[in-house]
Amino acid sequence: SAVISQKPSRDICQRGTSLTIQCQVDSQVTMMFWYRQQPGQSLTLIATANQGSEATYESGFVIDKFPISRPNLTFSTLTVSNMSPEDSSIYLCSVEGELSYNEQFFGPGTRLTVL
Amino acid sequence: AQKVTQAQTEISVVEKEDVTLDCVYETRDTTYYLFWYKQPPSGELVFLIRRNSFDEQNEISGRYSWNFQKSTSSFNFTITASQVVDSAVYFCALSEALKGGGADGLTFGKGTHLIIQP
Numbered sequence: 001s002a003v004i005s006q007k008p009s010r011d012i013c014q015r016g017t018s019l020t021i022q023c024q025v026d027s028q029v030t031m032m033f034w035y036r037q038q039p040g041q042s043l044t045l046i047a048t049a050n051q052g053s054e055a056t057y058e059s060g061f062v063i064d065k066f067p068i069s070r071p072n073l074t075f076s077t078l079t080v081s082n083m084s085p086e087d088s089s090i091y092l093c094s095v096e097g098e099l100s101y102n103e104q105f106f107g108p109g110t111r112l113t114v115l
Numbered sequence: 116a117q118k119v120t121q122a123q124t125e126i127s128v129v130e131k132e133d134v135t136l137d138c139v140y141e142t143r144d145t146t147y148y149l150f151w152y153k154q155p156p157s158g159e160l161v162f163l164i165r166r167n168s169f170d171e172q173n174e175i176s177g178r179y180s181w182n183f184q185k186s187t188s189s190f191n192f193t194i195t196a197s198q199v200v201d202s203a204v205y206f207c208a209l210s211e212a213l214k215g216g217g218a219d220g221l222t223f224g225k226g227t228h229l230i231i232q233p
Contacts, residue, residue, distance in 0.1 A: 033220045041225075058220070094221075104210070108158075
């Protein structure tokens, strides 16, 4: 399976600021996904990021709030903009498996706390 | 629209008991993929299994087994002879196949918190 790293692993931010989360994969992958896991909750898909095209956002998530970049096949960033305490969550990126694009593996997550 | 239901919010059993985690899904697609993930207290999400809609064979991996039944739209997960290390939140998830190939993002159930008592 692909090795996925995320930076930062955790952060505490002030309301109104923005944080950019990085996701790095050790192999080239076509599709990358960003998820949010609010405290004690399940995971919700934020957007799908394909290299060379605009990210596709799920209902309830907008580009102004969660801009995403996908400059190459091994890297993506998610920015959480103008943060409020409701944005406190774990943010995870996931990628397709190398052997089967139907397998999805997750990074370790970024634990964000907004004060 | 797709949906995954894990009706069991929390299950507590004594070590060495067998336990089954239920998962019921809804989708309009004929091609889709079902997943189980484990999230231990440390927080990382561990991939356990992926099953596609055309493969109804049940699968066994050590103490883990999965029962896929399209007739009841269920994909249940059984742990045999449970151990304390199995304590975690388990998520069932669904993705639909994209027309151009590849799979879509995952729709997760709410998860089942499994507690294995020594």
